[in-house]
Amino acid sequence: MPEKSVTRDFALEEVNKLIERHSDLPMEVVFKEDLLRRGIAFDDDMLRRAASFKLKSYFIFSFDRQPITDFQQQENLRSPEEIALVGGARGFRRTIVSVRNNPDSPYRVRCTEDDGFELSCDGESIAGVELQDLPSHYQRSLDNGKPLTEMAPTIEWGYLVYLTVYRKCQYFGFKEECQFCDINENFRQQKKAGRPYNTVKEVDEIVEALEILDELDTERKSQAYTITGGSVTRHLRGKEESDFYLQYVEAIEKRLPRRWISKMVIQALPAADLEPLRDAGTQIYHPNYEVWDPRLFAIICPGKERYVGRDEWMRRIVAAADIFGPSCVIPNFVAGVEMAKPHGFENVDDALESNREGLDYFMSRGITPRFTTWCPEPLSVLGSDQGPAPLEYHVGLLRVWRDTLAKHGLPAPPGYGQPGAGNAVFSVSSFMDVIPPETPVAALANGI
Numbered sequence: 001m002p003e004k005s006v007t008r009d010f011a012l013e014e015v016n017k018l019i020e021r022h023s024d025l026p027m028e029v030v031f032k033e034d035l036l037r038r039g040i041a042f043d044d045d046m047l048r049r050a051a052s053f054k055l056k057s058y059f060i061f062s063f064d065r066q067p068i069t070d071f072q073q074q075e076n077l078r079s080p081e082e083i084a085l086v087g088g089a090r091g092f093r094r095t096i097v098s099v100r101n102n103p104d105s106p107y108r109v110r111c112t113e114d115d116g117f118e119l120s121c122d123g124e125s126i127a128g129v130e131l132q133d134l135p136s137h138y139q140r141s142l143d144n145g146k147p148l149t150e151m152a153p154t155i156e157w158g159y160l161v162y163l164t165v166y167r168k169c170q171y172f173g174f175k176e177e178c179q180f181c182d183i184n185e186n187f188r189q190q191k192k193a194g195r196p197y198n199t200v201k202e203v204d205e206i207v208e209a210l211e212i213l214d215e216l217d218t219e220r221k222s223q224a225y226t227i228t229g230g231s232v233t234r235h236l237r238g239k240e241e242s243d244f245y246l247q248y249v250e251a252i253e254k255r256l257p258r259r260w261i262s263k264m265v266i267q268a269l270p271a272a273d274l275e276p277l278r279d280a281g282t283q284i285y286h287p288n289y290e291v292w293d294p295r296l297f298a299i300i301c302p303g304k305e306r307y308v309g310r311d312e313w314m315r316r317i318v319a320a321a322d323i324f325g326p327s328c329v330i331p332n333f334v335a336g337v338e339m340a341k342p343h344g345f346e347n348v349d350d351a352l353e354s355n356r357e358g359l360d361y362f363m364s365r366g367i368t369p370r371f372t373t374w375c376p377e378p379l380s381v382l383g384s385d386q387g388p389a390p391l392e393y394h395v396g397l398l399r400v401w402r403d404t405l406a407k408h409g410l411p412a413p414p415g416y417g418q419p420g421a422g423n424a425v426f427s428v429s430s431f432m433d434v435i436p437p438e439t440p441v442a443a444l445a446n447g448i
Ligand code: SF4
Pocket: 168, 169, 170, 171, 176, 177, 178, 181, 182, 183, 229, 230, 231
């Protein structure tokens, strides 16, 4: 009888090699990037105990490597929002990682004999794991019964209140949606699975949720909020995109002025639409460009290409610096999508070079892009039939980003807490973990 062939993916071997090759980067970030691109598996015992901690809220996208229908352990209802890696044989400095469920991952979190948790890779123990306590506002609801876990979830270990006030996007279907994005499909799968998602959150509901959060957050763990949602290409409740999102910041800042750093993630809009947002209290603006390469932008972001156009998108980012101040314009890109098949770069060096060019373009103007690590979500176009970008790319990008920031003498971007390994709380990529901890954080232009 022929032997059954076994394919093994030696994840840990690759991680160890990259740690050696990139010895000037914190070793923690190599694991963090690999966890973000591959996802994490959980033992059932661990998930049972995780129930009393803070659970994944699905604050906008799925950020999972499998659809809900494939989960055998109800990971969508039972996994933590984030994990903190600490100590262990490798002496981890505290490293906060967003959870991307993947029962097939070589990374697994399990219970230890002394009532703790640990992370293993290919069966080898890597680090201790801590979970975040359940925030007290997660146990409350609005007067109309809607849970605060849906209205005002927090991420980044409690630092950021994530207000997805519009849970769909008017870029619709594969000819318009960004090809890495599952916002509309995730909405459908979460509703089907019984999660209390609302398409649009009312302004009054958001203010009420923040009043409760403010009252209960006596230690002021939450320090920033983000207002965001899908793009509005036509009208939403009779308003254009800027007016729709404006009403939330106006109401929040009127009721609780400067309680939090105020951020907004919306499209790259003309300057005339941005001024009212700034005047209402928005301090940090994220006009995400997703991918720098012009050819790939048109393919990966077909809706943005069609409605705004790539060059105009980049021009608007630069023009926004006159309104918010350069360091408070922080566009995001999705690190790794430029290597996705069939149109992406075929080798790591070309992909990194493209990013270096984009970072140089913005950072030479005082604007600091940041990135999230691409998680190929199976309900998105690009994630439906392929895995993530190589780990070598993600680790190389951290060096490119850190070195370009240093080359232009820029401070750490504001609104992310303290930089440096052991300090950083940003959980969906390691850009804050690789900034030297002594680097000053940029001041807010209309500061608090
Ligand atoms: S603009 Fe693109 S990334 Fe943003 S929600 Fe719409 S489809 Fe997703």
